[in-house]
Amino acid sequence: MAVELTQTNFATAVQGPMTLVDFWAPWCAPCRRMEPVLDQLDHDFAGRVKFAKLNVDQNQALAKQYRVLGLPSYVLFVNGKGVEKVTGLYSVAQLTHYLERKLAAQ
Numbered sequence: 001m002a003v004e005l006t007q008t009n010f011a012t013a014v015q016g017p018m019t020l021v022d023f024w025a026p027w028c029a030p031c032r033r034m035e036p037v038l039d040q041l042d043h044d045f046a047g048r049v050k051f052a053k054l055n056v057d058q059n060q061a062l063a064k065q066y067r068v069l070g071l072p073s074y075v076l077f078v079n080g081k082g083v084e085k086v087t088g089l090y091s092v093a094q095l096t097h098y099l100e101r102k103l104a105a106q
Contacts (some may be wrong), residue, residue: 002042002051007059014077018102019050023073025050025057025064031072040092041099049095049099 005021008026022038024031032053042051056063056071066075066082073087086098 002038002053005052005054005059007062010054010059010062011080013050013052015080016050017054017106018048018099019077019078020099021075022051022053023056023063023068023071023075024053025055025071027057028071030051033089034072037090037092038094041095044096045099046094052085057064059065078102078106 002022003009005013012018020041022031022034024034038051041049044077045051054062056068066073066085068075068085068087070087072089073085075082076084076086084102090098
């Protein structure tokens with residue numbers, strides 16, 4: 001299950017080899033559509049990629065810091081550093097391909 005992030009636990013939670021942070025909002029219909037996709041990926045990549053969620057309404061400073069302008073957005077963190085951002089709706093297959101490529105590049 002994805003870790004719920006806040007301003008307080010963010011820096012610690014994104015540490016580790018690879019973390020994908022879902023920037024979302026409760027009012028965002030596309031964000032809700034992505035929930036089962038991310039749940040599946042969390043299961044499929046257990047032990048290889050950590051998944052986390054950040055509610056942008058409650059953590060606007062972090063959304064601004066990572067230049068999140070559209071939802072849903074995903075920021076990939078490698079060793080605690082945000083290295084890439086993607087925005088939009090994706091299938092399990094598309095995000096699996098993306099994450100496999102990123103893992104292979106490490």
